[in-house]
Amino acid sequence: xxxxxxxxxxxxxxxxxxxxxxxxxxxxxxxxxxxxxxxxxxxxxxxxxxxxxxxxxxxxxxxxxxxxxxxxxxxxxxxxxxxxxxxxxxxxxxxxxxxxxxxxxxxxxx
Numbered sequence: 001x002x003x004x005x006x007x008x009x010x011x012x013x014x015x016x017x018x019x020x021x022x023x024x025x026x027x028x029x030x031x032x033x034x035x036x037x038x039x040x041x042x043x044x045x046x047x048x049x050x051x052x053x054x055x056x057x058x059x060x061x062x063x064x065x066x067x068x069x070x071x072x073x074x075x076x077x078x079x080x081x082x083x084x085x086x087x088x089x090x091x092x093x094x095x096x097x098x099x100x101x102x103x104x105x106x107x108x109x110x
Contacts, residue, residue, distance in 0.1 A: 008033070018069050036070035042102045054106020063105040065095045071103070 008021035008031075019035045045066050048054075054063040072082060075094075081087040092110050094100045 016069060034070050034073045036068055038068040038070065041066060041068050045102060045105050048105040049107060052106075054108045062108050064092070064108060064110055065103045066105050067091070067095075067103050 008023045011019055011021045013019045017036060021033045021035065023031045025031060048063060048066075056062065075082065075087075075091065080090050082091045095104055096110060
C-alpha cells in the first residue's frame with residue numbers, strides 16, 4: 001500500500017495478516033484503511049501455477065486463484081461484491097486478465 005499511515009489514530013493487526021489503520025475525523029466520520037503484505041501470497045501463487053495445470057488428481061475440482069484480502073477490499077470499495085453472482089463473474093474476468101495474472105494459481109481458463 002502506498003498511502004502513508006502515520007496520520008491514523010490507531011492500528012490493529014488481524015489473525016489473517018491484514019492491518020487496519022483507523023482515524024476519527026473532525027467532522028465525526030471515521031476513516032479505515034486496510035494494509036497487507038502480499039508477497040508471500042503472490043510467491044505461493046507462482047509456485048502453484050508451476051506445480052501442475054491446477055486440476056486435482058481425480059479432476060473433480062481445479063484451482064483458479066488466490067486473492068489477497070486487501071485486493072478483495074479494494075474491489076468491494078469499487079462496488080464489486082464477489083459473493084454476488086455478477087460480482088463473481090467480474091472477479092473471474094479480472095483473474096483471467098493479464099493485469100491480475102499473479103493472482104492465478106492454475107493455468108485454467110474459466
